[in-house]
Amino acid sequence: MKELEERIAQEGRIIDGRIIKVDGFLNHRIDTKLLNRMGEEFYRLFGDLGVTKILTAEASGIAVAVIAAQYFDVPVVFAKKAKSDNIEGGLYASEIYSYTYNRKVTFLVSKQWLCAEDRVLIIDDFLANGEALRGLIDIVALAGAQLMGVGVAVEKGFQEGGKRLRERGINLQSLAIIEGVEDGVFRFRQQ
Amino acid sequence: MKELEERIAQEGRIIDGRIIKVDGFLNHRIDTKLLNRMGEEFYRLFGDLGVTKILTAEASGIAVAVIAAQYFDVPVVFAKKAKSDNIEGGLYASEIYSYTYNRKVTFLVSKQWLCAEDRVLIIDDFLANGEALRGLIDIVALAGAQLMGVGVAVEKGFQEGGKRLRERGINLQSLAIIEGVEDGVFRFRQQ
Numbered sequence: 001m002k003e004l005e006e007r008i009a010q011e012g013r014i015i016d017g018r019i020i021k022v023d024g025f026l027n028h029r030i031d032t033k034l035l036n037r038m039g040e041e042f043y044r045l046f047g048d049l050g051v052t053k054i055l056t057a058e059a060s061g062i063a064v065a066v067i068a069a070q071y072f073d074v075p076v077v078f079a080k081k082a083k084s085d086n087i088e089g090g091l092y093a094s095e096i097y098s099y100t101y102n103r104k105v106t107f108l109v110s111k112q113w114l115c116a117e118d119r120v121l122i123i124d125d126f127l128a129n130g131e132a133l134r135g136l137i138d139i140v141a142l143a144g145a146q147l148m149g150v151g152v153a154v155e156k157g158f159q160e161g162g163k164r165l166r167e168r169g170i171n172l173q174s175l176a177i178i179e180g181v182e183d184g185v186f187r188f189r190q191q
Numbered sequence: 192m193k194e195l196e197e198r199i200a201q202e203g204r205i206i207d208g209r210i211i212k213v214d215g216f217l218n219h220r221i222d223t224k225l226l227n228r229m230g231e232e233f234y235r236l237f238g239d240l241g242v243t244k245i246l247t248a249e250a251s252g253i254a255v256a257v258i259a260a261q262y263f264d265v266p267v268v269f270a271k272k273a274k275s276d277n278i279e280g281g282l283y284a285s286e287i288y289s290y291t292y293n294r295k296v297t298f299l300v301s302k303q304w305l306c307a308e309d310r311v312l313i314i315d316d317f318l319a320n321g322e323a324l325r326g327l328i329d330i331v332a333l334a335g336a337q338l339m340g341v342g343v344a345v346e347k348g349f350q351e352g353g354k355r356l357r358e359r360g361i362n363l364q365s366l367a368i369i370e371g372v373e374d375g376v377f378r379f380r381q382q
Contacts, residue, residue, distance in 0.1 A: 023301065023304075024303070024304070025266075028268065028269065028271065028300075028301055028304060029266050029267070029268045029301075029303075029304040030253075030257055030260070030266055030267040030268070030269070031266055032257055032260045032261050032264075032266065032267065033264075035257070036261070058249065058250035058251075059249035059250040059253060059269070059271070059272075060249075062221075062250060062253040062254050062257075063253050063254075063257045063267070063269075066221055066223055066226070066253075066254045066257060066258060067257060067258070067261075069221070069223045070223050070227070070258075073223075073224075075216075075220050075221055075222055075223065076220070076221040076223065076254070077219065077220045077221070078219065078221070078250070078254075080219065080250070081250075082292065101273065109219075110214065110219055110220075112215070112220075113214075113215070113219060113220040
């Protein structure tokens with residue numbers, strides 16, 4: 001998606017050669033207009049698959065997912081990251097390793113909100129090593145639901161996550177794939 | 192807001208006499224159509240105040256805030272709850288006590304995304320004791336920005352948070368205020 005690539009090129013920054021910061025429009029300050037056009041693009045890519053539910057993970061996936069869900073006209077379910085008093089029993093759980101927080105995190109989804117009849121589109125803001133998406137895909141499998149596709153805003157193409165998911169035959173579409181950065185200039189994969 | 196009160200009456204549940212669960216449409220599974228009409232209502236209540244930014248807290252405030260932000264045509268900034276590798280220095284910080292997780296939580300907002308010129312509307316999904324909102328209001332003050340109002344989806348009117356904020360003269364508007372529950376029937380404050 002050209003517009004997203006341009007925003008990354010203009011405002012994205014690299015930290016320690018590995019972290020790509022796009023927190024000016026995607027995951028701290030949120031540009032809802034850009035997210036709307038991203039939602040439209042996700043709908044163009046996945047709109048004819050009969051999706052019944054969009055699944056994402058808290059926290060920064062939520063914004064991308066709910067704006068996209070307006071186009072699909074389906075509810076969003078977001079996986080919670082810790083057991084709070086407000087979640088009771090009857091949970092699908094999947095443990096992942098969070099490189100963002102350098103610790104294990106358990107994704108939890110109430111069985112009430114995801115069932116075997118669901119045709120699920122997973123949407124997330126970032127894909128690097130793919131741990132978060134692996135956890136969400138696990139949860140879809142635990143529910144016995146059908147995974148229709150995975151939509152990602154920004155993929156770090158120089159990490160292994162995307163490759164692994166595509167090798168599993170998963171219908172993964174990323175709106176921008178960063179192949180690398182040289183002298184502060186982002187290079188994107190042609191799609 | 193009549194529609195929200197009706198959904199709470201139909202689908203809300205009480206746990207241990209204190210936790211109100213509306214996770215079927217507001218904070219686990221998200222009904223984006225309902226959130227759209229809530230966003231419209233927030234715009235009716237706060238739309239003429241020249242708001243430049245909407246501030247919320249991760250995680251469940253994000254959905255309500257970004258959908259509302261589409262009506263205001265302003266960006267959303269969400270406070271993060273833990274220091275991740277992806278947030279550098281230059282932060283506004285405010286410590287609150289989370290009754291949901293029974294522990295202290297620090298809200299963090301990058302100084303880059305909130306400044307003294309901002310006219311801020313805070314939006315959150317729930318108001319009970321008011322700790323989360325107190326933290327967000329602190330952050331607006333730390334930024335030297337102007338607090339234009341606080342919009343909440345569901346207020347538990349039988350807890351003290353709302354009363355305390357209104358006593359401080361804050362322009363707080365809640366779309367539904369639950370006064371109590373008797374024999375499983377929700378009673379709402381007339382507004």
